[in-house]
Amino acid sequence: MIHNILETESVSYTYPGGRKPALDQLTLQIPQAKKTALLGRNGSGKSTLFLQLLGLLRPDQGAMRFRGQPYPDNRRGLRAIREEIGLVFQDPEQQLILNTPREDVSYGLRNAGVPEGEIRDRVREAINAVGLTHAADTPIHALSLGQKKRVALAGVMVMRPRVLLLDEPTAYLDRTSERRLLDELARIHDAEGVTMIMATHDMNLAYEWADHCIVIQDGACVMAGVPGEVFARVAALSDWGLSRPAVLNLWDAIPERLRHGHLAPKALSDLEDWLRHHLA
Ligand SMILES: Nc1ncnc2c1ncn2[C@@H]1O[C@H](COP(=O)(O)OP(=O)(O)OP(=O)(O)O)[C@@H](O)[C@H]1O
Numbered sequence: 001m002i003h004n005i006l007e008t009e010s011v012s013y014t015y016p017g018g019r020k021p022a023l024d025q026l027t028l029q030i031p032q033a034k035k036t037a038l039l040g041r042n043g044s045g046k047s048t049l050f051l052q053l054l055g056l057l058r059p060d061q062g063a064m065r066f067r068g069q070p071y072p073d074n075r076r077g078l079r080a081i082r083e084e085i086g087l088v089f090q091d092p093e094q095q096l097i098l099n100t101p102r103e104d105v106s107y108g109l110r111n112a113g114v115p116e117g118e119i120r121d122r123v124r125e126a127i128n129a130v131g132l133t134h135a136a137d138t139p140i141h142a143l144s145l146g147q148k149k150r151v152a153l154a155g156v157m158v159m160r161p162r163v164l165l166l167d168e169p170t171a172y173l174d175r176t177s178e179r180r181l182l183d184e185l186a187r188i189h190d191a192e193g194v195t196m197i198m199a200t201h202d203m204n205l206a207y208e209w210a211d212h213c214i215v216i217q218d219g220a221c222v223m224a225g226v227p228g229e230v231f232a233r234v235a236a237l238s239d240w241g242l243s244r245p246a247v248l249n250l251w252d253a254i255p256e257r258l259r260h261g262h263l264a265p266k267a268l269s270d271l272e273d274w275l276r277h278h279l280a
Helices: 046-053 075-084 101-111 116-129 145-157 175-192 203-209 227-231 234-240 246-253 268-278
Strands: 004-013 023-031 035-039 061-066 085-088 163-167 195-199 212-217 220-225
Touching: 004 046, 023 046, 023 195, 023 212, 023 220, 035 203, 046 163, 046 195, 075 085, 085 145, 101 116, 101 145, 116 145, 116 175, 145 175, 163 175, 203 227, 203 246, 212 227, 212 234, 220 227, 220 234, 246 268
Parallel strands: 035 195, 035 212, 085 163, 163 195
Antiparallel strands: 004 023, 004 061, 212 220
């Protein structure tokens, strides 16, 4: 049985002064230790959901549960939740506050009162894991966007969260930087079984990366399922503001008799291998 680490039930939220709800009776489940892609057009409510899951915003109505327990309504309880759930912002400039990666990645541990010796070791390890040992003491403003995103990831992972919320982690990255970041996420997921939720507008990535997809429209969940199920809803996709992964469009262009009995490949590179093997 799949265990859900996070659940929302009919959660509604309107920003102060907002004309319509950002979340509107949102009900969804996040499977533990899986990779969930959160999909939906601009303004559908993905970032608002992240802020709710972190306890930085509170629902006007509805219930949220973490590990089956209702969200606490006191600061201490919410702080405890924030120790287990980490958010990597879309824009690292919003996240990085100190001068160098080493200082920045130390910040949360120092605030939590972790002993200096342990801070030193954990920070070294976290910076090393994202491949930035050589830049640990470089001023952050001198780093590339991809490097800044990896520093932000290290700053969250050093706190050892059990759930990682990623707000468009690959936006504006070139192919190489994107690959590096995804490899790092894969390593974290495989080694530590961290539950991951990624908001993304990149459907090729969502299809290739996710175990589970959730589609949000106007603050409500309109579809949830494995990527194959979600992207099979061809007519609904444009209504949801989503494109179809390129690999599926190409797969459909192959005559049925050739692909008969084969599952659609997850990534373009898999399709390339399939074509090489079957059409040689
Ligand atoms: N600070 C705010 N004050 C008032 N309204 C807000 C605020 N932040 C978001 N909203 C509104 O809440 C709704 C949901 O926005 P949200 O940022 O959660 O969407 P999103 O799915 O993350 O969008 P995107 O894909 O563009 O990041 C939108 O109508 C947005 O205009």
